[in-house]
Amino acid sequence: xxxxxxxxxxxxxxxxxxxxxxxxxxxxxxxxxxxxxxxxxxxxxxxxxxxxxxxxxxxxxxxxxxxxxxxxxxxxxxxxxxxxxxxxxxxxxxxxxxxxxxxxxxxxxxxxxxxxxxxxxxxxxxxxxxxxxxxxxxxxxxxxxxxxxxxxxxxxxxxxxxxxxxxxxxxxxxxxxxxxxxxxxxxxxxxxxxxxxxxxxxxxxxxxxxxxxxxxxxxx
Amino acid sequence: xxxxxxxxxxxxxxxxxxxxxxxxxxxxxxxxxxxxxxxxxxxxxxxxxxxxxxxxxxxxxxxxxxxxxxxxxxxxxxxxxxxxxxxxxxxxxxxxxxxxxxxxxxxxxxxxxxxxxxxxxxxxxxxxxxxxxxxxxxxxxxxxxxxxxxxxxxxxxxxxxxxxxxxxxxxxxxxxxxxxxxxxxxxxxxxxxxxxxxxxxxxxxxxxxxxxxxxxxxxx
Numbered sequence: 001x002x003x004x005x006x007x008x009x010x011x012x013x014x015x016x017x018x019x020x021x022x023x024x025x026x027x028x029x030x031x032x033x034x035x036x037x038x039x040x041x042x043x044x045x046x047x048x049x050x051x052x053x054x055x056x057x058x059x060x061x062x063x064x065x066x067x068x069x070x071x072x073x074x075x076x077x078x079x080x081x082x083x084x085x086x087x088x089x090x091x092x093x094x095x096x097x098x099x100x101x102x103x104x105x106x107x108x109x110x111x112x113x114x115x116x117x118x119x120x121x122x123x124x125x126x127x128x129x130x131x132x133x134x135x136x137x138x139x140x141x142x143x144x145x146x147x148x149x150x151x152x153x154x155x156x157x158x159x160x161x162x163x164x165x166x167x168x169x170x171x172x173x174x175x176x177x178x179x180x181x182x183x184x185x186x187x188x189x190x191x192x193x194x195x196x197x198x199x200x201x202x203x204x205x206x207x208x209x210x211x212x213x214x215x216x217x218x219x220x
Numbered sequence: 221x222x223x224x225x226x227x228x229x230x231x232x233x234x235x236x237x238x239x240x241x242x243x244x245x246x247x248x249x250x251x252x253x254x255x256x257x258x259x260x261x262x263x264x265x266x267x268x269x270x271x272x273x274x275x276x277x278x279x280x281x282x283x284x285x286x287x288x289x290x291x292x293x294x295x296x297x298x299x300x301x302x303x304x305x306x307x308x309x310x311x312x313x314x315x316x317x318x319x320x321x322x323x324x325x326x327x328x329x330x331x332x333x334x335x336x337x338x339x340x341x342x343x344x345x346x347x348x349x350x351x352x353x354x355x356x357x358x359x360x361x362x363x364x365x366x367x368x369x370x371x372x373x374x375x376x377x378x379x380x381x382x383x384x385x386x387x388x389x390x391x392x393x394x395x396x397x398x399x400x401x402x403x404x405x406x407x408x409x410x411x412x413x414x415x416x417x418x419x420x421x422x423x424x425x426x427x428x429x430x431x432x433x434x435x436x437x438x439x440x
Contacts, residue, residue, distance in 0.1 A: 039362030
């Protein structure tokens with residue numbers, strides 16, 4: 001019997017992720033794993049989310065980046081408590097990094113925890129973090145042909161947020177072609193269209209989060 | 221003595237890359253490893269390159285994508301001979317994949333070979349493909365804060381192409397902040413600004429390629 005090294009690393013990740021999932025459930029915290037290419041707007045979406053839900057839900061964020069704490073600084077400035085994980089070039093977060101970062105939070109004081117993954121449309125899909133939901137943030141400027149080319153993450157998604165709708169026309173983004181490509185990969189996954197620049201559509205995202213928090217509390 | 225599996229895989233990749241480098245030099249072919257996030261415009265840049273240099277240089281492309289041969293189809297339609305490598309979810313190309321794809325080409329009939337890597341601003345930087353030059357394609361819509369956050373690829377670059385200059389203003393792209401960030405990481409790396417949509421700036425990219433082909437032939 002031959003067990004590749006990779007499988008063993010994945011197994012260790014999955015075991016810790018299962019422990020995290022049980023912990024999140026015990027505390028009734030909804031956890032969203034936000035994944036995207038670099039610059040799709042994950043941090044901007046969290047800034048908007050703070051404006052939309054900050055008075056209503058108790059939220060925090062774990063930020064993953066290869067280098068710098070720029071994103072945690074932005075979110076803390078926006079009023080969202082954020083802790084930075086620097087992966088030192090690493091191309092995804094893993095469950096042990098998340099478990100370590102959790103020491104910074106009192107889960108009983110949270111309704112909703114965001115994990116903003118490293119900007120990468122590929123590797124983060126392979127690492128379970130114990131999250132309640134997987135959300136892809138995709139921006140119109142990345143092109144409508146990407147779901148079919150990068151299906152591994154789209155097949156996982158519980159929600160697809162399409163950001164930069166304000167640039168859709170200038171970027172020649174074909175909404176119908178994009179949606180058809182998504183539908184081929186992940187049948188009826190909800191798609192929410194937003195512009196983090198203008199705020200358009202953020203209410204749809206906020207509604208989806210409220211529902212996630214509600215069902216998580218009901219299940220706890 | 222303990223040799224991690226990863227190190228061994230990198231060693232194998234590097235050995236094959238060295239063989240490729242010697243082969244490319246023997247045939248006097250300049251090879252450009254094009255790297256970027258998904259949707260930054262690598263394929264669009266190659267379409268423009270075909271228009272700018274197709275009558276002057278003998279060119280071809282190896283296309284890397286997690287799934288589909290959409291990019292090779294686009295380039296073949298544009299008149300650039302292209303072969304597709306599907307990595308089946310793999311997050312970068314490696315030198316053995318490139319060596320396999322080379323069977324499709326007669327290197328004596330080429331001046332310039334592009335290797336369009338998988339769309340990923342992280343992992344491709346770790347894999348030598350025997351290339352003559354490393355080029356990052358970065359788009360204004362990804363945000364001026366990215367070099368500092370994703371420095372591993374910027375430190376390698378022989379050229380940074382900034383694409384989607386037509387969207388720079390709408391995307392609030394701060395050119396000075398971007399360039400200062402790049403300069404901190406990779407001192408005097410040349411930066412060429414283009415719009416693959418309008419064609420603006422493509423002549424600067426074409427000049428850089430002509431010079432690369434010239435110095436490669438001189439060294440052969």
